[in-house]
Amino acid sequence: MAQTAEAVREQTPPEPPPAGPGGPGPGRRRRSVPTPYLLIAPALVILALVLVWPVVQMVWNSLHSYTIRNLLPNAPAPEWNDFAHYRRLLSDREFWTILRNTVVVCVLMVGVTMVLGTLVGILLHRLSRWFSVTVSVGMMLAWATPAISASLVFRWLFLPERGLVNVALDRLPDWLVGSGWLNYNWFLEPVSLFGVLITVIVWQSFPFIAVSVLAGLKSIPHELYEAARVDGAGGWRSFWNVTFPMLRPLFALLLVLQIIWDLRVFTQLYILANSFQNKSVYLLSYYIYQQGFSASPANYGMGSAIAVVMTVMILAVTAYYLRIMIRQGETR
Amino acid sequence: MTATTGAPTAPAAPRRRRRAPAGVLVRRAGLYAAGAAVFLFSVFPVYWMVATAFKPVGEIFSKDTRLFPGTLTLEHFDRVINGQLIPGVRFWEFLANSLMVTLGSVAAGAVLSLLAAVAVARFRFRMRGAFIILLMVIQMVPAEALIISIFINFRRFQDATGMQMLGNLSGILVVYTAVSLPITIMMLRGFVAAVPKELEEAAAIDGAGPWTVFWRILMPLVAPGLVAASIFAFITAWNEFIVALTFLGRSTEEYTLPLSLSYYFGRFGTEWGSIMAASTLLTLPVMAFFLFVQRRMVSGLTMGAVKG
Numbered sequence: 001m002a003q004t005a006e007a008v009r010e011q012t013p014p015e016p017p018p019a020g021p022g023g024p025g026p027g028r029r030r031r032s033v034p035t036p037y038l039l040i041a042p043a044l045v046i047l048a049l050v051l052v053w054p055v056v057q058m059v060w061n062s063l064h065s066y067t068i069r070n071l072l073p074n075a076p077a078p079e080w081n082d083f084a085h086y087r088r089l090l091s092d093r094e095f096w097t098i099l100r101n102t103v104v105v106c107v108l109m110v111g112v113t114m115v116l117g118t119l120v121g122i123l124l125h126r127l128s129r130w131f132s133v134t135v136s137v138g139m140m141l142a143w144a145t146p147a148i149s150a151s152l153v154f155r156w157l158f159l160p161e162r163g164l165v166n167v168a169l170d171r172l173p174d175w176l177v178g179s180g181w182l183n184y185n186w187f188l189e190p191v192s193l194f195g196v197l198i199t200v201i202v203w204q205s206f207p208f209i210a211v212s213v214l215a216g217l218k219s220i221p222h223e224l225y226e227a228a229r230v231d232g233a234g235g236w237r238s239f240w241n242v243t244f245p246m247l248r249p250l251f252a253l254l255l256v257l258q259i260i261w262d263l264r265v266f267t268q269l270y271i272l273a274n275s276f277q278n279k280s281v282y283l284l285s286y287y288i289y290q291q292g293f294s295a296s297p298a299n300y301g302m303g304s305a306i307a308v309v310m311t312v313m314i315l316a317v318t319a320y321y322l323r324i325m326i327r328q329g330e331t332r
Numbered sequence: 333m334t335a336t337t338g339a340p341t342a343p344a345a346p347r348r349r350r351r352a353p354a355g356v357l358v359r360r361a362g363l364y365a366a367g368a369a370v371f372l373f374s375v376f377p378v379y380w381m382v383a384t385a386f387k388p389v390g391e392i393f394s395k396d397t398r399l400f401p402g403t404l405t406l407e408h409f410d411r412v413i414n415g416q417l418i419p420g421v422r423f424w425e426f427l428a429n430s431l432m433v434t435l436g437s438v439a440a441g442a443v444l445s446l447l448a449a450v451a452v453a454r455f456r457f458r459m460r461g462a463f464i465i466l467l468m469v470i471q472m473v474p475a476e477a478l479i480i481s482i483f484i485n486f487r488r489f490q491d492a493t494g495m496q497m498l499g500n501l502s503g504i505l506v507v508y509t510a511v512s513l514p515i516t517i518m519m520l521r522g523f524v525a526a527v528p529k530e531l532e533e534a535a536a537i538d539g540a541g542p543w544t545v546f547w548r549i550l551m552p553l554v555a556p557g558l559v560a561a562s563i564f565a566f567i568t569a570w571n572e573f574i575v576a577l578t579f580l581g582r583s584t585e586e587y588t589l590p591l592s593l594s595y596y597f598g599r600f601g602t603e604w605g606s607i608m609a610a611s612t613l614l615t616l617p618v619m620a621f622f623l624f625v626q627r628r629m630v631s632g633l634t635m636g637a638v639k640g
Binding site (some may be wrong): 038042050051056112124126141148164263264272291 | 351363364367370375378381397441443445447448450451452454457458460461462463465466467468469471473477480481488513514517565570571574578590591597598601607608611614618619621622623
């Protein structure tokens, strides 16, 4: 579908627009000029008010002392605080730990998802059709599960004493996995909790990568692989010399999307951590929410400052995404 | 399994004979084993959710965990649907809230994004490039980062106008509509662009007004795209959590399904049968739609990255 759209779009540009800047006809012009603006106006207004304006406000909030008290009736306006939030963040060791954990956890999620997704995509391409479809339908189930349901299931799977994973590890011989698994609580320490979190995220996101890579693989002419095989390339070399260069734009796009989706993970952590008490298992989005809605008093200024840090990270990745999209002519 | 698939290929494809047949068989067995492992990994948590939902309480609490339920029971579903996830509020009310806010935002989003998509695909205007780039950037900035500012804005708006936006469904309906707009506009834009312009021009020559052209020519051809984009928006809104969590606060009778589930988990964290039954009910509609829309979803998200 996207391909046909692409083809048509590429044909349209040469046709001069009726409402171009050079178009003289005054009568026609008056009628056709406002149309596109009228059409985008409703969407633009709602986007500007609900999503764009808050970006500006987020920056403003982060530069002022702004707590829930400023929302009370007749409360004074928030005061400029001379970058106090940022200065506090810079010297706050907890913040640096959370930032580091966010980056590490995100890199692990993205890395495992991309590698597993690509391998599964290649695998699906080589399986017989009915088996490939069966596996794909199975993967759809994982992909379709809402974040809340998925997190609850994994919390249940890894539950101390009764969770299936704990029971299974307990039943395995001790020399293999060690003992004491039955009562092991995965949700107390950062390493084990993030391990479960990464598993949930990978479980939910690898199907998208796999299906996209499969679609990409189908678009590569078979002759290229034949030629590589004649030249004596094995599976590994033909991946790096044929598949990867051919699918480079796709991989770049998937990587960007995955990074952005994994940086913002909130719901899964909210269920797995199940409270705001243990600061060592926070990630950035969790910290933002905690500052804004769970701390007492709710500190909107501080939460916004953390949100600015997160947004800057995401915009850096988005800049790369925009470059890909502009190169592919998506903005034309 | 491997013997039957291996046997017929050997005479049919003489080229294969150059390699050792045993090696081919082993490799094929390996591929199928890997495929089976991927299938199990994907399906197992879903299976476990459903299996737990049908297990009697005694079996869930038993130390002797079994992979397959010994007896099946509907007691958890009965408890979730006829009992109360949150004291004083029935399951149907959460379902109604979820449906209302989801369908409302999907309908509003469909109209807004169709209009914008027609503008972007059919007209060349000065702000066009800027608008597309704005959509791409906005699509990336997460609600998790904006949530504080969005909340404050709605709170101020509510205080200034007296219109209630927090603690009821109207605020989250507006936010959900806005959040899925960038993606649905970009998806629809491709569908609109794929409709040949000549078709519309021919109709116009035959005397059809712009409105007739829109309903009679464009709409039927864009309809599949509109369905795909709407389902995408539906899934986004149906699953959304953090905005509902912030906006609805303690107004439990306004909770959407995901929120009621998280609330129930917070209070009755040991009732795994009911939690899994409710999770199953939450998951079912999404799965149905997902299987339906899956292929378009991939092409919508990766847009032009896959080219033949």
